[in-house]
Amino acid sequence: MVSDFRKKKLLHVFTVFFDTNRSGNIDSKDFELAIANITKSRGWNAGDAQYNEVRDTLLRVWDGLQGRADANKDGEVSFDEWVSTWEEYTKNPSAAPQWLTDYSKFIFQLEDASNDGSIDSEEFSSVYASFGLNKAEAATAFQKMSQGKSSVSWAEFQELWKEYFTSEDANAPGNFIFGKTDF
Template identity: 45%
Template sequence: MSDLSAFRRAKLLHVFNTFFDVNGSGEIDEKDLEIAIQKVCGARGWGRHDPHYNKTRDALRKLWDVLTSKADTDHDKQVSVEEWYAAWRLDESAGREWSHIFRDLMFLLEDASGDGHVDVNEYVALYTALGLSDQQCREAFRRVQKDDAGEVTKDKFDELWEQYFHSENVEAPGNYIFGKFDF
């Protein structure tokens, strides 16, 4: 497969910086994992004894294990931006297993109520906890769900996910699933 376009690299970099490299070191490591668990669970009000906390922690640890097995090519227990890009190129040719683990975790995190759909308040709470502005999150959600009566179901989320990671169409609604709309 050819290299990733600048547009797709920008989208992937947003995810890398927002969800994975939460300490801003330029690489993803286990310290980022622990900070992400605290930020996400804290934003939802889930303490260490809450089942949601444990489920989120376990899912993020599983994602970390899968990510490092796919992306940490130099085995230094860190994932650089270039290794991150390479993992997504590999994902396209090797079945998307780890991407689907990440997708399902993100839906779990966005659907805090567990009712099978994401509404604007759930969406904004998660992404503002990860450092994005309230206004930007609300606009991104509006663009994501414009045809879905104010909510995003799991099936719709799966479709949007594929658009985000694999589409070159700058107008695709899936480009906005991570709280940002300007790449």
């Protein structure tokens, strides 16, 4: 059973990063809107290589998520279905489904705006501000996530990612990977 603490973290990711049209469920329209918002914020146009990469990645994520989480096959993922998916993940995080691996890498690459293989506070907080989160809170979250270091590498990010979805420890650094400081 997923604890209330973990449900709060899952709700944050569900509402801010997946249910982009705020319908209460995740569906293909959310991914279309995310593609439009992300590519617009980066100045990428349809046909650009970066635009195509974002589109292709997010559509793969949607296909994988829907195939795994849409238990009643209605074309949407409800919050309860979302929680069930993460409950399954928690049992064996090292066997993450491909859609989740793709999404984790996508988020890292989105945050690594300089493309130098690591994320710094400015890159991190700017991305989360573009999703409507408070930039100052995101910068504080970065400091907690990075444990005071100036950057986070891909290898570190992967461990923090697992920690976010599995940890019950409110002070675990991974809890801050999505730009929020309290749950």
